[in-house]
Amino acid sequence: MKITVIGAGYVGLVTAACFADIGNEVVCVEKVSSKLEKLCRGISPIYEPGLTEMLQRNIKEGRIQFTDKIEEGVEFSDVIFLCVGTPQGEDGKADLSQVEEASRQIAQSMESYKLIIEKSTVPVNTHQWVKKTVRRYIKNSDIPFDVASNPEFLREGSAIYDFMNPDRIVVGVESEKAKKIMEELYKPFTEKGFPLLVTTPQAAELIKHASNSFLAMKISYINMIADLCEKVGADINEVADGMGYDKRIGRAFLNAGIGYGGSCFPKDVQAFIKIAEDHGLDFGLLRETEKINKSRRRKFLDRIEDILWIAKDKNIAVWGLAFKPNTDDIREAPSIDIVGELNKLGANLRLYDPKAVENFKTLFPEGDNISYPSDKYEALKDADALLILTEWDEFKDADLEKIKKLMRLPIVIDGRNIFEPEKMKEMGFEYYSIGRT
């Protein structure tokens, strides 16, 4: 099929590349010229495992093209995915100006039937506004169109795998024609047994916000249990395992730590609270989820102070700056608050991350108290403490003997529970983690 994708952010770019890779012809519209220039050369502007290779393969085989002209995208195909940004606006509400702008521009260049599909995360009933906007700006009111919602559930760091192996495909449609097109589009997936759920657009929009908020709530819940574990001497991993075997609960997203970050959960939880508020409902459960999450960073800093006493002039190595492993994304990462506070306190910080250093330097440039060693072990030379803020595999596989030898004091404060307390103790580390005494 021919497909147009508007917006080459995380979701748009992965959607475009994956649809091309399964044999569709794709045009992807991106208006930021620096991004477009990279994309045309087959270079992904974001770090996502496998994405650059996939882009290059599909450019070479002629299945994907990039342009900054939305009218070219609209002319190219009847199936148009809206994947533009929906950042956090005033009061935590989603800023939908890019959705409005794209809808208007599509309407102005439409000459024949189009199916406009929201893939960006949007508040419930945004499809009504998209419809209204297209109707208002369309040149010829006889041209038919449909608006559908098809939320995306991929995670950064495993985006291609998630797109290609979805737990479910949600399609919110209002006409038989739109339903048929969506079923045809996702046939390669449903043929492999991936479930496709057809709903109304408003249910599809809600499913996305409700899912992200639920997962965020699960994380805050387990983090509270971790605090209780510390008080009573239980191990949070044992508790999470015991809970997780219950199929109704599940083990995923029960990893305690310094809380969730990223471009989705913090923004989506806030937006969902606002959506409920706009409909006269107080989503106290989510306000608490957010509050617990925010307090994780402060709590971790308090723990550092309890252990090190004075941070000033201490050499502190930090492993992990990205908000999660396998990405260079630092948006809303706990590392920003933790490094920021330790910097204010006058610690000498040696910051290491396998992929996120360049992004982090834009917030914390190299200086007297901040350095970026090129290797994780180099960060440890004469260190008074090692903080672990992201659970990259290369940290889990690190040589513990080497770590101990390099550090001035063998103090490890682990915000992601990547090592075993017993083993660390045996090796002579002073090891602190979350929810494990």
Ligand code: UGA
């Ligand atoms: C999240 C959702 O998982 C995706 O389904 C969704 O499509 C995406 O948001 C989105 O809306 O675009 P993502 O933000 O990429 O994906 O990353 P997650 O793997 O969900 O992790 C989010 C945060 O939660 C990270 O900071 C991670 O460290 C934290 N987390 C996750 C925990 O603290 N504990 C856990 O058990 C799991």
